[in-house]
Each structure stands twice: as C-alpha cells, then as structure tokens.
Amino acid sequence: MLHSVPRFPASPVFSRFGTRQSWNSVLRPLLPSFVADYLFPDHRPTWRLHSTSYLDGLRGIASVIVFICHYTEENFGALTASYGIHEDEPPGLLQLPYLRIIFSGRPMVHIFFVISGFVLSYKPIKAIHARDLDQCYTALASSTFRRAFRLFGPCIVSTLIVLYLFQTGYLVDPAPLDTWTKQFWRWKGAVFHQISWPWAWDRDLRPAYDIHLWTIPIEFVHSMLLFMVILMLSRVRLRIRQAAVFGLMAYCLACGKWAGFEFLAGLFLAEVHLLQHAQPKAWESSDVGDEADKDVLASIMKVLHLSLIFVGLFIGGWPNFDADKTPGIRYFLAQTPFPFAAMDPLAPQKFWFGLSAVFIVWSVGELAFLRNFFEGPVAQYCGRISYAVYICHGPVLGLFQEPVLGLPYSPPTGSPGMPGFKKPIMGWGVKGHLGVANSTQTTVSWFFGLCIIGPMVIWAADVFWRAVDTPVVNLGKKLENACLDNAEPSPRSQGYSAAA
Structure with a gap:
C-alpha cells in the first residue's frame, strides 16, 4: 500500500520547490533512505533476497556492534571489564557473558573476514561447479580489477572529510597543522602507507585520520590471496580442491596468520554451501532410513549448530583485559596453541575469534530461524549500509x-583557601x-x-552509502567496462595458439 505524500505549506520557500519531483531531488539525498522512501514512495527501490542474503544481514548487524564497541570503550570503559572480577567495582548486567556481545566489536571483524571470503568466492566457485571456467576466470578478473576501488575509494573520501574537520578544528585530536598543504601531505602519507598499503598482511597499521580503517589493507591483501588460490585450484577435482583449501587453512593457523585462515575458511564454506544446494542433505536424503531416522539426524544437526553458536557467542565476550581472570575465558586462553599463545597479548583471542567466526557463519546458514532473522528488513538494511557504518562511525x-x-x-x-x-x-x-x-x-x-x-551514525552512514559508497562501486564497474579489451582474436594470434 502506498502512503500519500504530505502537502507542504505554501510559502515563498516552499513555492520555489513546490512539486513532488523538486522536493524529491532536494530532500531525498539528505534524509535517511527509509524516511525518504516513506515520504516519496514513487522512487522506492526494490531489494530482492538471494541464497546468501543472510550473510549481508549478519555483516550489517556485526558492523553496528563494532560501532557500539567503540562507543562503549571510549566513553564507558568500566562496562568492558568481565563481570564481578573487580571487587572494588560493582558489576553491571551488560558485563555478563552473552549480554556483553552487544559491545564486543573485535570478534565482529573476524566475522567480516569469513563473510568476505565466502562472498568473494561464491561466484567463481559456482562457475567451476557449472563447468564454466571462462565464467570463473571472468569473475576473478572482474573482482580483482574492482577490489581496490571498492575498498579504498570510500576511505579516501571519508579521510578527506576528516582532514577538513581536523584542519578546521571540529576534531581536536590531533591539532591543526600550520598549513593546509602540510595537512594534505600528512593525509597522503596515511593513505599511501597505512590505508592502502596491503603488504603488511595482518599487521595493525593504525591509520591516521581514522584508526578504525586498520582492517581495510588486511581485507584487500587477503582478497588477492583468495583470488589466487581459487585460480590455482580452478581446474582440479572437487575433493582435491577441498583438501587443498583445508590444508591451507591449517597452514595459516600453524603460521599464526589468522586473517588468511578466515578468508580461506570463507572459501571452504562457500563450496560447502553450493554442494548442499546441489543435493539434499544427508538427513533429507531418501537413502537415509525412515522419517524417524531423518528427524533424529536433523535434530542432532540442529543441536550441533546451536551449540556452536552458544560457544561462539561466549568466546565473543572475551574481555580486552584480564582474560586470565575471567571464568570460562581463562580456560580457552590456557588452550591456545602455538604460535598464537606466544605472539602478543591479543593473539590468543584472535585465534579463538577466528574459529568461532567460522562456526558462527556456518551455523547461521544452517538454522532457519537465524537465517530468517538476518534476511529480515532491519538486518538487510544494516547490511546495505554496513561498510558506510564502519567508515563513518569513528568521525561521528x-x-x-x-x-x-x-x-x-x-x-x-581539598579545603578552600588551601593549596591544591x-x-x-x-x-x-x-x-x-x-x-x-x-x-x-x-x-x-x-x-x-x-x-x-x-541515529546520528545511521543517518550519516545512510547518506554516505548513497552519496559515496554506491557511486564508487558504480565507478569501478564503468572503469572496468571502459578498459576491457573485447576485440576478436587476430588470425596471427589464433595461429600462434594452435602452434603452441
């Protein structure tokens, strides 16, 4: 049902923009999209669900939790401690396990990486399963070409805005520099050597102008690793490919490379997802006993996935400090394998966050009630603006x-009139x-x-998504199309190929 468009009062200001079309062009870019869609239903976009839409919703909710994490850590640090371990501070309910996941942003980054590995792998792996290697190579080439635009483009725009806010004094840390030129060259150094420099692999380069962008170069370099692995394994048999990917995942863990493990785990899950949709699950197959046996197997799998979610959410509440004093968490800390146990104080949580992220992403797709939640309108909206939320929440x-x-x-x-x-x-x-x-x-x-x-963060992210994020994605597509070589092969090149 379409809502009627409200009538605006007659005045010199409104008469200048008296038509619905003119108000749409003026107000729509400035309002949150869901408000604009309500006021101007004629231009409401349609969003369709697909088989992996739940991943978009999961990523969207995770991005909101990252914002809440930084909001909490910067302003209410006492809430981030584990429940009841400091006798001099009365505990709060938000510090309890499971409840504290609402501000546990660090494990959400690992969920981002597993989802990225899944989503970036899905199209080329689907082409491999369809025996269409040309489509696989086209998808890999396209993703590789556009990845830098997708990741770095919005960050360049956002940090330019932050540059302006620093130099004009709206943001006070750090203080403005002597000239705009010095500020610009400082920004250029941050973009070149921190935000878009991927070859530090999984190191936190702590970028100037927005420290929260430390994940972006890690995301880029492991996207390139993922594409290379898919290309390498595109022509091998299914079981060999799965074994190779699983072996590379184990190799990354043995080397302490948590991000590589997470991206490759996303690839592994993408292939499992495709296989499950291509054939019935074991407990749904007609080869498995009677209906009672199928129900038992289905119940066992449901309990398994619920248990994985239960454990993963508990691990997600890993505190920033005093993990060795936190009941339950200290057990996982003691079980952390080498080399994560000996790398740095945060490495053990990265190991467990990585494992739990893989199981959470897998289990969410297997549990219908969770999949339905993340396919719901709120989660899907958060998914659409997720990258903008991640970029905008720090400046806001x-x-x-x-x-x-x-x-x-x-x-x-002290006492009045006395020193101090x-x-x-x-x-x-x-x-x-x-x-x-x-x-x-x-x-x-x-x-x-x-x-x-x-709401300020959501509003800013919504505007940034439409004004910057989406246009940058479209620009990457247009540049790719403009640069493509679609010429037919010459007779000389065909003869060379035949001779080769």
Whole structure:
C-alpha cells in the first residue's frame, strides 16, 4: 500500500520547490533512505533476497556492534571489564557473558573476514561447479580489477572529510597543522602507507585520520590471496580442491596468520554451501532410513549448530583485559596453541575469534530461524549500509560523543583557601544528568547516550552509502567496462595458439 505524500505549506520557500519531483531531488539525498522512501514512495527501490542474503544481514548487524564497541570503550570503559572480577567495582548486567556481545566489536571483524571470503568466492566457485571456467576466470578478473576501488575509494573520501574537520578544528585530536598543504601531505602519507598499503598482511597499521580503517589493507591483501588460490585450484577435482583449501587453512593457523585462515575458511564454506544446494542433505536424503531416522539426524544437526553458536557467542565476550581472570575465558586462553599463545597479548583471542567466526557463519546458514532473522528488513538494511557504518562511525563519534555525553559531576577536592584546592565541576550532558557513580547509572547513561548517537551514525552512514559508497562501486564497474579489451582474436594470434 502506498502512503500519500504530505502537502507542504505554501510559502515563498516552499513555492520555489513546490512539486513532488523538486522536493524529491532536494530532500531525498539528505534524509535517511527509509524516511525518504516513506515520504516519496514513487522512487522506492526494490531489494530482492538471494541464497546468501543472510550473510549481508549478519555483516550489517556485526558492523553496528563494532560501532557500539567503540562507543562503549571510549566513553564507558568500566562496562568492558568481565563481570564481578573487580571487587572494588560493582558489576553491571551488560558485563555478563552473552549480554556483553552487544559491545564486543573485535570478534565482529573476524566475522567480516569469513563473510568476505565466502562472498568473494561464491561466484567463481559456482562457475567451476557449472563447468564454466571462462565464467570463473571472468569473475576473478572482474573482482580483482574492482577490489581496490571498492575498498579504498570510500576511505579516501571519508579521510578527506576528516582532514577538513581536523584542519578546521571540529576534531581536536590531533591539532591543526600550520598549513593546509602540510595537512594534505600528512593525509597522503596515511593513505599511501597505512590505508592502502596491503603488504603488511595482518599487521595493525593504525591509520591516521581514522584508526578504525586498520582492517581495510588486511581485507584487500587477503582478497588477492583468495583470488589466487581459487585460480590455482580452478581446474582440479572437487575433493582435491577441498583438501587443498583445508590444508591451507591449517597452514595459516600453524603460521599464526589468522586473517588468511578466515578468508580461506570463507572459501571452504562457500563450496560447502553450493554442494548442499546441489543435493539434499544427508538427513533429507531418501537413502537415509525412515522419517524417524531423518528427524533424529536433523535434530542432532540442529543441536550441533546451536551449540556452536552458544560457544561462539561466549568466546565473543572475551574481555580486552584480564582474560586470565575471567571464568570460562581463562580456560580457552590456557588452550591456545602455538604460535598464537606466544605472539602478543591479543593473539590468543584472535585465534579463538577466528574459529568461532567460522562456526558462527556456518551455523547461521544452517538454522532457519537465524537465517530468517538476518534476511529480515532491519538486518538487510544494516547490511546495505554496513561498510558506510564502519567508515563513518569513528568521525561521528569524534564530533558528537563529547557534546552529547558530557561529564559527570566532580566534587571539590581539598579545603578552600588551601593549596591544591579544586572547585567542584558541575556535570552536564547525559553523564551529568544521569550520572556514572555506580553500575546502574553507568548502564542507564550508556543506553541513553546510545539512543542519541546511534541515529546520528545511521543517518550519516545512510547518506554516505548513497552519496559515496554506491557511486564508487558504480565507478569501478564503468572503469572496468571502459578498459576491457573485447576485440576478436587476430588470425596471427589464433595461429600462434594452435602452434603452441
């Protein structure tokens, strides 16, 4: 059912843009897309689900959790500690296992990488299964050509915006440089040597202008690794290809290369997904006993996948500090194999995050109720703007978190007239009005601050998605088409090929 378009009041301002078409052209780019679609239903896009749409939804929810993670860590750090391990601080409910997944952003990065491996592999692997190697090679060439535009293009635009905000003083850390020229050359160095420099593999290069973009070069270089592996194995038999991919996954873990393991695991899951859709599952096959036997097998598999989700979400609550003191987590920490156990303090969690990400992505696709949730409208919307949320949330937090959250009341220290006396500081913002003196106040302040800043992030990401992200994707496609060599082979080249 279409909603009627509201009538705008007659005034000199509105009369200038009095038609629906003119208002559509003015307002639509500035409003969140779901608001614009409601006001202007004539231009509402249609979104169709496909067999892997649930992965888009999962990636979208994960990107929102990454934003909530950085919001929480930067403003309510006390909530990130494990429940009850600090006797001098009363615990809050959000610190409990499973509940704390709402702000556990680090495991979400590993889910991103597994999903990327799956999605980037899906089309060429599908062509291999169809015995269409030409289509496989075309898909690989196209993905390789456009990958840099897809990943780096939006980051270049976003960091240019951050450059402007730094130099004009809207963002205060770091301070503005003496000239715009110096600021530009500093930005160029960050883009060349941190954001778009992929050959550090899985190192965190901590990019200037937006430290959250540290995953982008890792994403790019492992995309190239993935394409090379698919090309290498495109002509071999199915079981040999699966064994080779599984062996490379094990090799990456043995070398401490968590991102390589995750991308290749995505490739492995993509092939499993295609095989499952090509033939009935074991418990659905007519070769497996009677209906009762099938029901038992289906129940066993459901329990298995629920257990994997259950364990994966528990591991996802791994704290940033004091893992060795956290019940349950300290067990996994003690079981971390070499070399992850000896690399650095964060390496053990990366090992377990990688394993749990693989099992979560696999199990979500096997459990109908989870797959339906991630195919729902909210998750799918988050999926469409997921990359924009990831890119935009850092600058938006830098601009608005301090004005919105403010500071809590600070009592006076010392005695009036004596050295070291400090006057009380009146609280302001969310923290000043609601307080952070105990876990209840902190949780309430966290929630209300999130309700204010969250829509700002979604709005900014929605606009960035339509104004920058989608046009960059389209630009990559146009450049690829413009550069393609579609000429017919010459007689000389055909004779050379025959002679070869």
